[in-house]
Amino acid sequence: MTERLVVIGADATGMSAASQARRLRGVDELEIVVFERGGFTSFSACGIPYWVGGAVTARDELIARTPSEHRERGIDLRMRVEVVEIDVAGRRVRARDLASGQESWTAYDKLVIATGATPIRPDLPGIDAPGVHGVQTLDDGQALIETLEQTAGTRAVVVGAGYIGVEMAEALINRGYSVTMVNRGSEPMSTLDPDMGASVRAAMAGMGIEVIGDAEVTELRTGADGRVSAVVTAAAEYPADVVVLGIGVRPQTDLARAAGLPLGTQGGLRTDMAMRVCGYDNIWAGGDCVEVLDLVSGTQRHIALGTHANKHGQIIGSVVGGGYATFPGVVGTAVSKVCELEVARTGLRERDAREAGLQYVAVTIESTARAGYYPDAGAMTVKMLAERLTGRLLGVQIIGGEGAAKRVDVAAVALTARMTVEQMITLDLGYAPPFSPVWDPVLVAARKAAKAVRERD
């Protein structure tokens, strides 16, 4: 008997799930219907800053697979059709064709919710003025590029200084704009501790990017032409020919909430390790609309990242397709860059550790990403947290030049394996002068952290 799988959302999670399920089960076994309210499938939102900045030259390079390519693989993909209700008891969804407005019910045997996240868009005067742009969808990117090409001015203000914010700052610099960032927190990159964030701010100042901290935007002022002209805070006003919003996202779970599905404290769907929505045998969810287990702190967190979304989709597709796979959780790894500065983090910040009730030591070391005598041996700062008494690694933050950021992966694996910093000292990491000092900076940090653990008690 043919089962029907319905997937809501055709981006990373949805289409990875649909594709993997299709690989495992043929069209006579499993019918796959995917609803997508937008106009694109399987695109890289993470790539938008590099498209805007000009490193990626064409929009379509960001599209991993088009609707027609998915359809050729036997997936019934319905574009610009929005699911507006999930009837859990009736095992069906109500969908609206956005062009015609027509609605209809579609029954499912299995359902995948991959509705992603919604950018936070504060209800401010002027928020909808021309020249104010979000950067979540390809349409957003296209609109911003058109604005940049058509605007005479060269002053950009980025609201928010997280990953998207700093990546957009780089893109705007590459476009020849002067960039001011207006940030609610005291330091940029709030996923770092403030001391590391301050170093990022100082480095950005050296690139000509001013980051205004502790600044709450109260208004987006518009000029006589109706276009945005300035970003206003309680303390000051920042002239702007273009404004980019990079304030963050929240899980898009309106449908799920209305259907009574379980949500966590951060607003994301709760799932088990096989990505099944808790309490529901035939509903899965993944990507930016779910919460994930933080393996370091044991808490549930919402982390919107393409790499998790793809893994979730792969796992859901395997399970729906009759296989077995699980997602044990995350350790909170993220990497980014602003021009020449690389930034990375994994595990817990000091604040996270305190909130989780963990006592810790924190150390910071300075080193270089290559042997000190090798050309372009950029400076590199590593901050490391370890649990008191046990010495278990709790987190690592890195800022530095080329070759710095991906070193965080060593800590990500060590966190997953619940290694102690003492164990990390003798890790057999790759050494040659073009790649590392003879003591890899992560090991230097581990050595200092282990010493701090020993001396603390």
Add this chain to the structure above:
Amino acid sequence: MTERLVVIGADATGMSAASQARRLRGVDELEIVVFERGGFTSFSACGIPYWVGGAVTARDELIARTPSEHRERGIDLRMRVEVVEIDVAGRRVRARDLASGQESWTAYDKLVIATGATPIRPDLPGIDAPGVHGVQTLDDGQALIETLEQTAGTRAVVVGAGYIGVEMAEALINRGYSVTMVNRGSEPMSTLDPDMGASVRAAMAGMGIEVIGDAEVTELRTGADGRVSAVVTAAAEYPADVVVLGIGVRPQTDLARAAGLPLGTQGGLRTDMAMRVCGYDNIWAGGDCVEVLDLVSGTQRHIALGTHANKHGQIIGSVVGGGYATFPGVVGTAVSKVCELEVARTGLRERDAREAGLQYVAVTIESTARAGYYPDAGAMTVKMLAERLTGRLLGVQIIGGEGAAKRVDVAAVALTARMTVEQMITLDLGYAPPFSPVWDPVLVAARKAAKAVRERD
């Protein structure tokens, strides 16, 4: 009462040990005497290819700490003095001043053997001719640079195609030489499997570096001026204005052997986890003259690498200084590059796995070091071995463009933690388009390896 620590050898292990012991114990507690037969201390032999190639401009950049700097720290450093005998029963060493030829005995309470390794120098006709160079010491490097600067020719032959060989090939290319490599094995980089070695050879051919495989050198021919003129094998003759020997090294354990200390099957000293020579309470050894435990195969191996030598020295110094530290072993990580090609390996090759009696699956995947749409997303090949049935990761080999090699560290940590490839699939590695595709290449390999493990049985 003042104890006396005697250290034989003033390079990475010896001086790390002496320095760390000095940090922990003052001059009134511990007298430290170091004998060094050469003229330098604490230098980076690994940096010599980059000095010869011109990336490092001055010899002294490769010297981490000079003899006088060590002496200022309270270490009695005796340069150009060679230890010629260890009297284990009498707890003393006999040393010869190389300038005067005078010999004398020095008693020790604790002894550190850090005699390093000796380059293999086959007994061939012409091996001592002008124009034939090894590259182990700073004097070697200086002599080679002088030859390169004074030689009219532009044809270089490198004998041996391991790490030193390929790094020297890059250096010579950077010096404007055409380079031919003559190698005993069928493929370069014998620390890789032959299939990966063949890819390295193909890439090197693209750089204009010809690698002749299965070639045993029978003679170094000299010209009328007495200088080397060609490298001769059974099959052919390769004209050479300069010849660099990069054949490998063997542990320098003549002193230890004569003293009756325990050696392993690969000729290195055998130690326990605290780097004490097995069976001797007051003798330590580390660096290129010892064998280390391979944590993946459980065997003892000789691996001459500066990163291990430094760790050993640190550990020995801590123990001698009254602290506690251990060296659990290695997983066999190494990274290198030839011009734009990065090469890395960790764990077991297919041959190692077979020799260790392990059954395995091996998979190879192609990916890119950055997101495919990001500029300079160099191709990257990852080969992964996993044990049959258990799925335990056994080894990884990587070749690729910028950003490829240090990814091997993820596998190094996973090997240390004895992870399975199935566990590796969901590792939370750093993702952003400038740093990685959304599925990191190492995870793509893990996914394929896990599938192979499942399907194999």
